[in-house]
Protein backbone atom coordinates (compact mmCIF):
# COMPACT_ATOMS: atom_id res chain seq x y z
CA UNK A 1 0.00 0.00 0.00
CA UNK A 2 1.27 3.49 -0.84
CA UNK A 3 2.27 5.49 2.22
CA UNK A 4 3.02 9.25 2.28
CA UNK A 5 6.75 9.94 2.70
CA UNK A 6 6.24 13.23 4.54
CA UNK A 7 3.54 14.48 6.84
CA UNK A 8 1.41 17.14 5.04
CA UNK A 9 1.99 20.55 6.66
CA UNK A 10 -0.90 22.57 8.09
CA UNK A 11 -0.39 25.14 5.33
CA UNK A 12 -0.51 22.57 2.51
CA UNK A 13 -3.56 20.91 4.07
CA UNK A 14 -5.35 24.26 4.42
CA UNK A 15 -4.39 25.37 0.90
CA UNK A 16 -5.85 22.16 -0.50
CA UNK A 17 -9.05 22.57 1.53
CA UNK A 18 -9.50 26.21 0.53
CA UNK A 19 -11.41 24.90 -2.52
CA UNK A 20 -13.80 22.73 -0.50
CA UNK A 21 -16.35 25.45 0.29
CA UNK A 22 -19.83 25.11 -1.20
CA UNK A 23 -20.90 27.39 -4.02
CA UNK A 24 -23.91 29.61 -3.38
CA UNK A 25 -27.33 28.76 -4.76
CA UNK A 26 -28.10 29.96 -8.26
CA UNK A 27 -31.46 31.71 -8.06
CA UNK A 28 -33.76 32.97 -10.83
CA UNK A 29 -37.05 34.88 -10.71
CA UNK A 30 -40.40 33.21 -11.28
CA UNK A 31 -41.89 34.71 -14.45
CA UNK A 32 -45.39 34.51 -12.93
CA UNK A 33 -45.07 35.75 -9.34
CA UNK A 34 -41.48 37.03 -9.19
CA UNK A 35 -40.43 34.85 -6.26
CA UNK A 36 -36.83 33.63 -6.10
CA UNK A 37 -36.75 30.08 -7.52
CA UNK A 38 -34.08 27.55 -8.39
CA UNK A 39 -33.73 27.10 -12.18
CA UNK A 40 -35.52 24.14 -13.86
CA UNK A 41 -37.82 23.67 -10.87
CA UNK A 42 -41.50 24.38 -10.23
CA UNK A 43 -42.11 27.63 -8.36
CA UNK A 44 -42.85 26.90 -4.71
CA UNK A 45 -44.97 30.04 -4.42
CA UNK A 46 -47.41 29.67 -7.34
CA UNK A 47 -46.80 26.14 -8.74
CA UNK A 48 -45.97 27.36 -12.23
CA UNK A 49 -43.27 26.08 -14.54
CA UNK A 50 -42.51 27.78 -17.89
CA UNK A 51 -45.75 29.77 -17.68
CA UNK A 52 -47.90 26.69 -17.02
CA UNK A 53 -49.63 25.76 -13.78
CA UNK A 54 -48.20 22.26 -13.20
CA UNK A 55 -48.99 22.03 -9.47
CA UNK A 56 -52.33 23.07 -7.99
CA UNK A 57 -51.18 25.00 -4.93
CA UNK A 58 -54.59 24.74 -3.16
CA UNK A 59 -53.97 20.95 -2.87
CA UNK A 60 -51.55 21.63 -0.04
Ligand SMILES: [Zn+2]
Pocket residue numbers: 030031032033034035043044045046047048
Ligand atom coordinates in the same frame (compact mmCIF):
# COMPACT_ATOMS: atom_id res chain seq x y z
ZN1 LIG B 1 -44.14 31.73 -8.97
